[in-house]
Each structure stands twice: as C-alpha cells, then as structure tokens.
Amino acid sequence: MTTGGVVVTGLGAVCAAGESLPRIMDSLYSGRRNPSLPTSIQADLKSDYPVFEVRNPLDDLPAIPYKREPTRTTHLALIAAEEAIGSAGLDHRMLATGRVGVCLGTTVGCTLNNEPFYRELRAGGYPDLAPVRRYLDGNPASFLAEALGCTGPVAAAANACSSGTDAIGLAKAWIETGQCDIAIAGGCDELSRIPYLGFIHLMISSHQPCLPFDKNRKGLNLGEGAGVVVLESEARSRDRSADKLASVAGYASFADAHHPTAPHPEGRGLKLAIRQALQEAELAPDEIGFVSAHGTATADNDLVEGRAVREVLGGRVPVVATKAYTGHTLGAAGALQAVFTVQALLDGRLPATAGFSTADPEIGMEPTREIVEIDARAAISNSLAFGGNNSALIFRGGLR
Amino acid sequence: MRTPILGVGSVSACGCGADSLLAALQKSAHPRTSEEVICSASDELSIPVYRADVKGLDRFIPRRALRRIDRFNRMALLASFLAVEDSGVSLEEKHRVGIVFGTGFGPLETTFAYQDTIIDDSDKGASPTLFSGSVHNSPASNASIFMGVRGPCLTITNFARSTTEMLRTAQIWLDRGVVDYVLAGVGDEYHAVMGYALSAFGTTGTQLDPLRFDRCSYQPGEGFVVLLLGRGDRPGVCGTIDELSCGPSGEKLDQDLIDRCRAVLLSSNGDQSAGRSYQDLDLSGTLAAAYSPLYGSLPVGLGFDLALAAVCIREGQLYPLQTGKNTSALDIISQTEPLDHEDRIGCLECSADHVTLVTITVD
Numbered sequence: 001m002t003t004g005g006v007v008v009t010g011l012g013a014v015c016a017a018g019e020s021l022p023r024i025m026d027s028l029y030s031g032r033r034n035p036s037l038p039t040s041i042q043a044d045l046k047s048d049y050p051v052f053e054v055r056n057p058l059d060d061l062p063a064i065p066y067k068r069e070p071t072r073t074t075h076l077a078l079i080a081a082e083e084a085i086g087s088a089g090l091d092h093r094m095l096a097t098g099r100v101g102v103c104l105g106t107t108v109g110c111t112l113n114n115e116p117f118y119r120e121l122r123a124g125g126y127p128d129l130a131p132v133r134r135y136l137d138g139n140p141a142s143f144l145a146e147a148l149g150c151t152g153p154v155a156a157a158a159n160a161c162s163s164g165t166d167a168i169g170l171a172k173a174w175i176e177t178g179q180c181d182i183a184i185a186g187g188c189d190e191l192s193r194i195p196y197l198g199f200i201h202l203m204i205s206s207h208q209p210c211l212p213f214d215k216n217r218k219g220l221n222l223g224e225g226a227g228v229v230v231l232e233s234e235a236r237s238r239d240r241s242a243d244k245l246a247s248v249a250g251y252a253s254f255a256d257a258h259h260p261t262a263p264h265p266e267g268r269g270l271k272l273a274i275r276q277a278l279q280e281a282e283l284a285p286d287e288i289g290f291v292s293a294h295g296t297a298t299a300d301n302d303l304v305e306g307r308a309v310r311e312v313l314g315g316r317v318p319v320v321a322t323k324a325y326t327g328h329t330l331g332a333a334g335a336l337q338a339v340f341t342v343q344a345l346l347d348g349r350l351p352a353t354a355g356f357s358t359a360d361p362e363i364g365m366e367p368t369r370e371i372v373e374i375d376a377r378a379a380i381s382n383s384l385a386f387g388g389n390n391s392a393l394i395f396r397g398g399l400r
Numbered sequence: 401m402r403t404p405i406l407g408v409g410s411v412s413a414c415g416c417g418a419d420s421l422l423a424a425l426q427k428s429a430h431p432r433t434s435e436e437v438i439c440s441a442s443d444e445l446s447i448p449v450y451r452a453d454v455k456g457l458d459r460f461i462p463r464r465a466l467r468r469i470d471r472f473n474r475m476a477l478l479a480s481f482l483a484v485e486d487s488g489v490s491l492e493e494k495h496r497v498g499i500v501f502g503t504g505f506g507p508l509e510t511t512f513a514y515q516d517t518i519i520d521d522s523d524k525g526a527s528p529t530l531f532s533g534s535v536h537n538s539p540a541s542n543a544s545i546f547m548g549v550r551g552p553c554l555t556i557t558n559f560a561r562s563t564t565e566m567l568r569t570a571q572i573w574l575d576r577g578v579v580d581y582v583l584a585g586v587g588d589e590y591h592a593v594m595g596y597a598l599s600a601f602g603t604t605g606t607q608l609d610p611l612r613f614d615r616c617s618y619q620p621g622e623g624f625v626v627l628l629l630g631r632g633d634r635p636g637v638c639g640t641i642d643e644l645s646c647g648p649s650g651e652k653l654d655q656d657l658i659d660r661c662r663a664v665l666l667s668s669n670g671d672q673s674a675g676r677s678y679q680d681l682d683l684s685g686t687l688a689a690a691y692s693p694l695y696g697s698l699p700v701g702l703g704f705d706l707a708l709a710a711v712c713i714r715e716g717q718l719y720p721l722q723t724g725k726n727t728s729a730l731d732i733i734s735q736t737e738p739l740d741h742e743d744r745i746g747c748l749e750c751s752a753d754h755v756t757l758v759t760i761t762v763d
Contacts, residue, residue, distance in 0.1 A: 044523040110536055110557045111511060112593070118515050121596060124439070132597045139558055142753065151648045154754075155565040158506070158536035158557040166554055173572045177401075194515070197523055198531030254495060255544040255553040261532045269550065272495060386532060387541025389553055 005234045005249070006175045007399065009242040010088025012080040012186075013339045015225030015326040016052035020083055024325075025343055028351035029371060033325045035209040035221050041193050049205045051191055052223030052327030066147045071138040072224075073109035076332070077188035080226035081144055084184065088230040089242055096149030101180035103155045103171040104141040104228075105163025105187030106331035110156055113194040140188050152180035158331075161294070162253070162383035163187050164227060165334030165391040169251035171231050181236045187335035188226035195330065196222055202261065210297035210328075212321030212353055213306060213367045215360040220296045223327020227335030229342070244399040246342045249378060250281030256388030262300055267308030269390035274312045274380065277392040281378065285313045288394070289376020290350055292341045293367065294384045295321025296328050297355070301384055306363035309382070318374065319367045320344075324354035334383040338393055341381045345397030349373050401571045401644075403629050404636025405710045405760070406581075407487025409479040412623035412695045412704065413450035417482050420453075421694070421711045425719040430693045433619065438595040447604045449590050450621035450696030454478060461546055468529060469542065472507040472589045475624035476539030477546055480583050483626040484547075487637075491549070491581060498551040498579040499540045500569045501586065502562030504699030506536035508591035539624070543583060551579045560674075560751035562586055563702040564646050567758065571644060574631050581631075586703030587624030594620060603671070608697060609724035610668040610690035611732070613675035621669075621696015625707040638710035639745070639760040646756040649677055653748075653757060661746035661759060663687035663718050663733060665705045668750070669697035677750035679728060686746075687737065688730040690723050702749040702756065709745040709760050716762075718745070 011021055016034060018024035027033065035050035054076065070078060085095065114131035121127050137143065141156040153174055157167040164187025171185035199205045199222060206219035237244055254272040256264035263270070278285060291309055295302060309319060322340050323329075329336060344350050353367035360366075378396045383389075408418040413431035415423070424431060433448035454474050457466060460481040466474065480499075484491060491497050514530035532538070537555035544553045552573065556565045563586045570584040598604050598618060605617030630636070645654055658664065668678045669692040695704040712718050718737040726732055739745075739762050749756045 046524070107535060111506060111534070112508075113511070113515075115515060115518070118512065118593065119519055121593060122516075122519060126439070126600075129597060129600050136559070142558060142561070146753070153565060153568060153646070154558060154561060155556050155569070156558050158503075158555045159553075160535050160537050170554070170569060170572075173569075173576065177572050177575065179568065179572075193518075194534075195531070197518060197526040198514070198528060198534075201526045201528040201531065203528075253552040253554070255499075255541070255550050257494070257544045257548050257550045260538065260541060260545070272550070385537075386535055387537050387553065388544060389537070389541070 005247050006172045006231050007234050007237050007244045008229050008246045008342050009232050009237050009244060010084040010230030011339045011342060012083030012228045013336055014054060014076055014079045015329060015336055016054055016223055017325040021343060028325050031352050031354055033354050038191060040191055041196050043193060043197060047207050049200055049207060050209060050221050052221055053191055054224050068137045071134055072190040073106060073188050074138055074140050074143040076190060076226040077104060077140050077144055078147060080186060080228040081184055084228040084230050092149060099152050099181045100150040101152035101171060101174050101183045102141050102145040102150050103167045103183055103185045104144060105157040105167035105335060106140045106189055107158060107160055107163060108189045108192045108195060108330060109140045110158050113192055159389050160385040160387060161330055161333055162385035162389045162391045163331040165383035165393055166253060168229060168338055168393060169253060169391060172248045172251055175231055175233050181233055183231040184228060185231055186226060186228035187332040189224060189329055189331040191222060191224040204298045209355055210324060211355040212295035212297040212324050213302045213363060214356050215358040217297045217302060219298050221327040223329040225326060225329045225332045225336055227332055227339040229338060246345055246395040246397050247399060249396040250277035250394035252276030252280060253389060253391040258388050261386055263304040263384055267304045269388060270305060270308045270384060271312050273390045273392040277394045281394040283378055288313055288317055288378055288380050289374050290318040290379045292337045292381040293319050293321045294382045295323050303363055305382060305384060306365050310365045315365055318350055318372050319365060320350045321353045321367050337381045341379050342395050345376055345379055345395060401575045402632035403571050403574055403641040404634055405627050405638035406489055406630045406636060407483045407628035408638055408707050408710050409483030409486060409626040410707050411452050411454055411475040411479045413452060413621060414694055415453050416456055416478060418486050418711050421708055422715060424694050428721055436595050438599045445599060447595055447599060448619050452623040470507060470510045470533055472509060473539050473542045475587055477543055479585055479624040479626040480543045480547060483583060483628045487628045489628060494548045495550040496580040497549045498573050498582045499543050499549055499553045500566050500582060500584055501540045502556045502566030502700055503536060504559045504562055504588045506557060507534055507538055508589050510534045512591060512593060560699045561754055563700050564756040567644055570629050574629060582629045583626050584629050585624060585626030586700035588698045588700055589622040590620050605670055607724060608670050608693050610670060610692045611723050611726040611728055613679040614727060616672040617670035618697040619670060621698045623695055625703050627706060635763040637714060639713035640763050641758060642761050643759040646754055649753050649755055651755060657757060657759060658683060658686055660744050661686055662743040663689060664746040664748050665709055666690045666748050667701040667705050669701050673752050674750050677755060683730055687733050689721055689733045691721055693723055702747055705747040706758060709747055713739060713760060713762050
C-alpha cells in the first residue's frame with residue numbers, strides 16, 4: 001500500500017478546441033469554439049446536427065514506430081498520451097522499464113461499429129476482415145500499453161460517459177494499492193455515425209451549438225478527442241524531482257439504480273459521489289474552489305447536476321461546463337475535464353462557459369459567464385453516464 | 401489481498417446456476433452445442449457454438465419488465481441474482497455493494513440489431529432503445545437497476561484480459577473498504593458476425609481440444625458468470641482468492657506460487673496463438689485440467705474457470721474432464737481428487753499479451 005497520495009505530473013489533450021493542451025486552453029480562455037457540421041459522418045436526416053470534430057489528427061501524430069496501425073480513437077489517445085508523458089518529463093525507456101499501468105476510458109473505441117463491413121456481410125457478401133482485425137487490435141488501453149511498452153495493469157473502462165473519470169479513479173487506486181508506480185490514465189473516443197444517430201433519436205442532440213445550463217438549452221453536440229494524465233505516487237514523483245501539478249485527492253462513484261438513460265431526478269448517486277469524494281479528500285464543501293461540470297446541455301443532465309452541486313457544495317461555487325468547447329466526447333469527456341481542471345488550478349482562472357446566457361430558474365445556479373480569476377485550493381470534476389453512473393474526482397492544487 | 405467467494409451464479413451452455421456447473425463436472429459430460437451456419441468467402445459451413453441456456457429470470461424479475469432486456473443483459477442479470485441467491489447473503493445496504501463486470505465484446509446482438517435498424521429503416525429509423533442497450537456497460541447498469549445496487553458500477557473491456565482487470569478492481573474495492581460486497585462478473589455472447597470472422601480467420605475446429613496446443617480448435621461459447629465477493633475478514637464458502645498475478649506474455653511465472661497449488665485449471669480454449677504459451681509452461685509436479693469444453697471458447701474463459709474452481713472447493717473435490725488428446729507434458733487430473741483445508745487451486749490464463757494466475761484457497 002502506497003502512502004503519501006497520488007499526484008498528477010503530466011497532462012495531455014486533443015479535441016476540437018485544439019491539438020495540444022496549450023492550444024485548447026487558449027481557445028477556452030478566448031471563448032473560441034468551432035462546432036460545425038460533421039465532415040467524417042454523413043447522415044440522411046431532416047435536420048443537421050453540429051459536432052466538435054478534430055481536424056487532421058493524423059498529421060500531428062508523433063513519429064514513433066508503433067507495431068500496429070492505430071484506429072482514429074487510438075490515434076487520438078496516442079497524441080494526448082505523448083503530450084502528457086512529455087510534460088511529465090518521462091520517456092519511453094522509463095515507461096518500459098518501470099511499473100507502469102495504462103487505464104483508459106472509451107465507448108466507441110471498444111465497439112465493433114463498422115457499418116460498411118456489416119452491410120456487406122448482411123447483403124450476403126464476404127467482406128474483408130481488415131476492420132475486424134483493426135477492432136481486435138484497437139482496444140485503446142491495450143494499444144497504448146503496447147505502443148509505450150508498459151507492462152503494468154492494463155484496463156479499458158467502458159462506463160459510457162463517465163468512462164474517462166472512472167479510468168482516472170481506477171488508476172489512482174492502482175497506485176494507492178501498489179499495483180504500479182506510474183499510471184497513464186484518461187479517455188478517448190472518435191466521432192462515429194452509430195452514437196451520432198443514437199443520440200439524435202434519443203432526442204437529446206441539439207441542432208445548434210450546445211448551451212450548457214442555459215434556460216434555452218436544446219441538447220448536446222457530440223465531439224471527439226482524448227485526455228490523458230500521468231499519475232504517480234507522491235514518493236515516486238519526489239524521487240525523480242518531478243513537477244507535481246496537482247494531487248488526486250478524492251474519487252468516488254455511485255449508481256442511481258434508477259433508469260438506463262435518465263439520471264435520478266434527485267441526483268441521488270451524484271450527491272453521494274461528491275460527498276464521498278470530499279470525505280476521501282478530507283475537504284469541506286466550502287473548500288472546493290470550482291466545479292468542472294459534466295454539463296452536457298441536455299434538459300435532464302443540467303437540471304439534476306446543477307441542483308446536486310447547489311445542494312452539496314452551495315450556490316456560490318463557480319461552475320464551468322467545457323463541453324461548450326469540446327462537445328460531448330463520451331469516453332474522453334471525463335478525462336478532458338480532469339485535464340482542464342488541473343490546468344485551471346494551475347492557471348488560477350476559469351474560462352467562460354460559452355453559449356450560456358440565460359439562467360434557468362429550475363436549476364437555480366449558473367455557470368461562468370466570463371473568465372473568472374480563482375484562488376482555488378481544490379476543484380471537483382463530475383461525470384454522469386448512461387445506466388446511472390455518477391462519478392466525481394477531486395484535484396488539489398498548490399503543490400508547486 | 402484475500403477475497404472470499406461467497407456465492408456463484410452462472411449462465412452457460414451447462415445451464416443456469418452453480419449446480420449446473422457441478423452437474424457437468426460430475427458427469428464429465430460436455431454440454432450440447434448448436435450448429436450455426438456460417439457463409440464464408442470460400443465455403444458455407446456450420447460451426448458448433450456453446451449457446452447459453454437463459455431460463456428462470458422471471459423468478460427474480462416480472463416478465464413484463466423483461467420485454468426490453470436483451471439476451472446478453474438477461475444472462476448477466478440471471479447470473480447476478482443466482483450468485484446472491486447461492487450465497488444466502490442479504491444485500492441490505494445497497495450503497496455498500498459494487499458491481500464490476502468484464503466483457504470482451506459487449507452486447508453483440510444488440511450492437512448489430514441497432515445497426516440493422518439503420519440499414520433496414522434508414523438513418524431516420526435508428527432505434528434509440530437498441531442504441532442505449534448496445535453500450536458495453538448496459539449489463540452492469542441493468543443489474544444495478546433491477547437489484548437496487550447503488551455502489552460503484554464499472555465495466556471493463558480488454559478482450560482476454562477482461563477477467564483479470566475485473567477481478568483486480570473488485571479486490572481493490574473490497575480491500576480499501578469502498579464496499580462490503582462486489583458482484584464480480586464476466587460474460588460474452590455469440591453473434592453470426594463473430595462466426596463469420598472466426599471461420600474466415602480459420603480458427604474454428606470440429607472439436608474443442610484445449611490440450612492440443614499445436615492447432616486451432618476454437619469453438620465459440622457464450623454465457624455470464626458472477627461471483628459474489630466479500631471482504632477478507634470472513635471465510636469464503638467457495639474458497640478465498642489470495643493471489644492475482646499478471647504479467648506480460650512470456651514472463652516466467654512465480655514458480656513458488658505454482659508449487660503451492662494442488663491443481664491448476666488452464667483457460668486454454670483451442671486458440672492456437674495462446675496455446676503456444678501454455679505449451680511452454682512448467683507445471684511439473686502440479687495437477688492440471690482444462691474445463692473450457694464445458695463453456696466453450698470465449699475471451700472471458702478465466703471467469704468461468706474461477707466459478708468452476710469455486711464449485712469444486714465447495715464440493716471438496718476436483719473432477720476429471722475428458723478433453724481429447726493431450727499433446728503436452730502436463731499431469732492431467734484423471735480421477736476425482738479430494739480437496740483438503742488450505743489446498744489451493746490455480747486458474748491460469750495465457751494470451752498473446754499477458755499471463756494471469758489467480759489462486760483460490762480452501763478455507
């Protein structure tokens with residue numbers, strides 16, 4: 001069992017807001033967002049639905065001789081992981097010779113969603129098996145572990161929209177229980193027609209750029225990307241004089257046990273998750289400096305999440321919803337939020353929640369309207385998911 | 401970390417419940433397989449598939465509530481309810497119970513049924529119900545909803561490594577006191593797309609020979625097993641998991657750990673690429689068995705072996721299983737062997753990228 005806590009020593013991200021963390025934060029602090037009609041997805045629908053799409057990720061992949069051809073999802077994961085590893089001051093040799101685990105969340109990346117293959121098979125054809133091979137080689141966690149030469153625990157968390165948060169929570173537990181010394185943790189997902197059509201037919205996608213927590217919100221926009229953090233035991237990071245960006249002070253997850261796609265109306269599981277994470281972090285609610293909300297801009301999510309945050313943390317804590325800049329990146333969402341949370345703690349400021357203009361009295365709280373200067377000791381990042389999963393991560397800053 | 405096994409629930413080609421596994425072991429009889437016709441580019445052929453027998457869920461859930469629950473979810477739900485029933489434990493503090501499931505492929509039938517609605521009814525006809533049921537965590541979520549479980553609920557998907565990481569997670573939760581009980585399960589289901597891919601890859605055989613490491617004899621299986629695990633301060637009526645060791649493929653196993661096992665259950669399942677790793681094992685002096693002919697070939701076979709080991713421990717006996725030709729130097733269990741207090745059974749899984757050994761001790 002490791003004592004002394006788990007610290008974040010590296011951050012990496014890629015999403016529609018930028019192809020590296022500095023570029024993304026620049027977009028967020030500038031209030032710039034770029035939802036657009038999808039170029040990688042064609043759909044025969046009456047209306048158009050914007051997405052947050054990463055442009056040309058292949059061009060940005062660092063030149064490393066990987067054994068297998070990456071999928072778009074694993075490609076995004078590699079970009080974020082390389083940035084995180086570099087910012088942690090680690091290299092591939094150190095990863096391959098240490099006790100390093102890989103824990104990534106995903107939803108699209110673990111599903112055999114190759115429509116052309118399936119259409120041909122259904123039509124009586126004999127489709128080439130390349131898509132199946134790519135799928136079998138494309139488990140994001142296994143792919144990354146192999147690419148980086150990591151030999152510790154390897155897990156892909158498939159917990160729908162909380163996958164990225166849960167992956168970081170699980171990796172934290174690995175280090176605390178001595179399963180590994182370092183963990184590459186986060187989440188990744190690409191845009192795909194399958195969830196694109198699914199969310200539209202669930203009637204929770206918006207025709208317009210999303211408006212998190214706004215009274216006139218119409219639903220989510222899908223996005224794609226990856227977020228990765230490098231986690232280490234505090235002792236290990238001290239031994240190698242690593243720059244400690246934050247500590248992962250608390251994590252908890254509770255189920256609503258309520259409905260396959262809707263959150264519990266009272267936010268039962270989310271409130272438990274936030275309270276338990278606070279307890280683990282040994283923090284009082286008023287010590288939380290800001291909340292990085294799940295904030296999908298769907299009617300149900302924002303209502304339930306906003307009320308739960310207000311009830312547990314009070315109505316004055318600043319709340320930011322970054323899906324306004326990234327779209328809902330599914331398995332990557334919680335990981336991207338985690339990366340932005342740590343970076344905001346370091347920067348001492350929060351971006352405005354783009355798209356928000358009109359407070360919803362039903363929710364009773366509103367997210368950031370403009371850049372907010374903060375002096376936060378700790379921050380919380382929430383994720384809610386299909387199936388009623390609710391997870392919360394708490395990061396503590398001020399370690400430098 | 402010591403993790404007592406309190407109950408076993410299973411849904412497989414052997415039938416439903418721990419008793420169905422025991423009956424199959426006692427009869428040393430392979431379950432009946434169904435012939436699935438596969439059209440491949442070169443041929444039309446039929447392959448035997450170990451289809452799971454999903455019956456009796458209406459004992460736990462009203463039939464009306466089951467209408468929208470797909471087959472994979474039914475397997476997971478039934479195995480979960482059976483594990484709790486088998487344990488005799490009353491799960492009262494539902495927020496102190498966790499669910500962690502592992503799966504190689506997730507709900508395949510619903511994944512493709514959803515795509516069918518897109519193909520048949522156009523993009524405008526995509527089914528939202530099937531979409532939401534196609535996510536990998538739907539079995540864990542449904543178990544949470546129908547059983548009222550409110551602790552952490554996680555699904556892990558790593559193909560052949562799913563069982564290892566599922567079990568590691570369950571042990572961590574229990575060891576750290578996150579929960580008092582965990583429904584720890586794994587499962588997979590067959591779909592014709594899998595049959596096509598397997599036949600095209602040339603990996604199927606006419607008879608599953610798990611000890612013929614030099615050739616492919618993969619026969620797809622499906623099912624779900626769930627173990628109810630408790631915290632380490634109580635005896636496990638089905639044994640106690642005391643070691644989980646996992647390393648890269650080719651890494652030498654901890655010989656001391658192997659030597660402490662009375663017998664080792666190999667999760668070999670006719671997959672030739674993994675077979676080579678089994679062939680190279682040094683298990684001299686330790687009895688071995690391969691029980692995959694009871695449940696078929698699937699990525700989460702290690703989970704079924706854990707359930708079978710637990711059943712053996714409760715019965716106090718190891719059972720022989722006729723598994724075709726043995727081309728290895730392994731000392732295969734040939735007759736019923738009694739298990740004594742503190743005996744250990746090892747469950748060993750080799751794959752292209754890892755080797756896992758889980759040991760279970762008779763309490």
